[in-house]
Amino acid sequence: MNVPLPDVPEVRVVGLPQLTSGFDLVERLDLSMHLKVHGPLEPQNGERLAELAEAISLRGRGGAGFPFGQKLRAVAKSAIRRGVRPVVVVNGSEGEPACRKDTVLLNRAPHLVLDGALLAAEALGARTLIIGLTRNSTESSIRTALAERGLSDRRGQRLRARIVRTPERMVSGEASSLIRAADGGPALPPGRRTRAAESGVGGAPTLLSNAETFAQLAVGARIGARRYGHTGLYNEPGTVLLTISGAVARPMVVEAPTGVPLRYVLQLAGAPMIPQGVLTGGYHGNWIDAAAAHDAAVSRESLAALGGSLGAGAILPISQDTCPLGESLRVANWLAAETAGQCGPCKLGLPAAAGGLSDVLNGGGPAALEALREVTQAVRGRGACKHPDGSARFFASTLSAFTDDLAAHVLGGGCGRETLGVLPLPMPGYTEESAPTGEKLAVDWTLCQGHGLCADLVPELIRLGADGYPALADASVPIHLRGRAQRAVRRCPALALRIEQPPAERPARPALPGSDRKALGSGRS
Structure with a gap:
């Protein structure tokens, strides 16, 4: 979706x-x-x-x-x-x-x-x-x-x-x-x-x-x-701009004075009355639950006190009918692909964390959860930029915010809900450098001998499992990693790796800015 x-x-x-x-x-x-x-x-x-x-x-x-x-x-x-x-x-x-x-x-x-x-x-x-x-x-x-x-x-x-x-x-x-x-x-x-x-x-x-x-x-x-101080809170005066998306009827940018209840802003966009969770601050931010979202005000101090963050002003609620860990995994794969590839915590740690979250969702049990926590902790504070820290914050927040769902996946057969894909990510075919191409790596298991060379060449998309065989990220190959993915395919000694092309029926490319001016709007509440 x-x-x-x-x-x-x-x-x-x-x-x-x-x-x-x-x-x-x-x-x-x-x-x-x-x-x-x-x-x-x-x-x-x-x-x-x-x-x-x-x-x-x-x-x-x-x-x-x-x-x-x-x-x-x-x-x-x-x-x-x-x-x-x-x-x-x-x-x-x-x-x-x-x-x-x-x-x-x-x-x-x-x-x-x-x-x-x-x-x-x-x-x-x-x-x-x-x-x-x-x-x-x-x-x-x-x-x-x-x-x-x-x-x-x-x-x-x-x-x-x-x-x-x-x-x-x-x-x-x-x-x-x-x-x-x-x-x-x-x-x-x-x-x-x-x-x-x-x-x-x-x-x-x-x-x-x-x-x-x-x-x-x-x-x-x-x-x-x-x-200026007549608007908003005395210690955080003025207004803020918020981008509201996720499980909403109308994604929008809202200008609101600080101190306005967050639930009111969410209602403007048509968010669920009782969201399963709200991601605050964007994909380097923190999840809060429905009770915190009801009590929170639009301010740095209020959101921080409830475990959230204002961050870059992105607010993303999700509904009760989607798997929150599945939604987070989609974002985790995207964050891993966004690596600059210049330091170990970013190049190796984030793909390992995304793979660890995938293991948790796919029945890896308590061992997979413990491994994920260790990788997330190891990434924090060791990167060459803020991307690993922000991504580690997102992983840690996901694990602490959805404990019931986490227990269902770790101890049982899962939460029983599909992943609806309500958190916005670039579409396949989008031409910017980081966007997915729609292509995916695949392994012919009848040929794979576990050499592990592919994981060395493109660790953002492939890691070695506990058995020494490759585990592939459930993510499309980003444009900026296509060259290394092709090199991994060519250099596989067993000829077991291939790139699968996207289906012929691809989603329509988003309209160019300016052609959708009828969608521009302004309203006051």
Whole structure:
């Protein structure tokens, strides 16, 4: 049943809009309409801008939640100490299939994002602005917006602005991946952890934050800290953008003040009245049960207190009639295939964890469960980027949230429910680098002699079982692993490995952004 989210889903508003002001008037705010809706924006010096960010408690909205004012001060301090111009980077690389809030902003309110980025660039004295993007629709919108402002990458301009396109992969949205791509390298973590505020693009101090963060900064600068604080909670003022998908009638992006009951937001999207569980924070987030979802409010503090997380703002309920472990296994296989392949915990640990979860579902018993827990623990805190840690968090949360189902699979014959596939993942045939090709690896067991060479060549998809024979992931071969999968087939000494092609009847490719504008919407509740 897997249905990927459209680039720009329906947009709804709880209360008065801030980030989505004007969405009820036009599908996209060009510069003229943007100024009519939001008004002009006065520049501010660095200290004043940092004080504003601290006054409105602005934290990064990309998942990590780092205080923006602290980051701004760190970049300014480093730039002054080294005597170099800093760089400002907007991270619009939403490579997670369950997130669309930044994509909505970049498509429908690009100038609000640019306002915040240009405000920061002016305050820091930056002469370079970079916007990292993953999708055709966002690139088209931002190119148009830059042209409307007369910004480009031509020499001689006071501020040079350019777009960096990255593959639609989970690891592409990692800060170090985007910085590496901006320097002309692959959109992969460099294998070492560095602070962008000290050394980012071109070695210069770099202020990097996601699109919503810069849009929030622009809103705060226009209306001031006092008025900004009139919306939402006193300790987490303002609004947040949430992407609601999963078992819902209408996937949507919702702008809501902090403090609004989570159950109300779920009802807007047509979620089950009593969900079996709600995945909060996206595929690097945490599951919460129906009782916690009923009690939770839309805020970092409230969700964290109940075992959830706000993360990147993705909220995904599942209904009672699907197997939660089966749903999690689909995501686990995708997370394993998203590995950058540069460190053991990511390249070997995540496929082993996904395989371990598959073993648990397929009757592996207590031994399989214990092995899964050991692998998950071994992955945590040892990766070259945050992908292994986030994935390990997802695995651990799955095991703790669905204990009854886990017991049914470990001790009995399973929970008796099918996996409906309600959590969105890329469709086979999608052209981005990380997406499945539809092809699958298969073994001719009459020929296989257990040499294990295939597991060395493509450990993301094949691991060796306890008997020394290969165990294949129940996942399609991603495009970026196709070459190694073909090499494994060619080098199998027993000629036992093959690649099976997808069925002839393949799902229709999702419509290009812009052709589904009738689905765009705005509403207030």
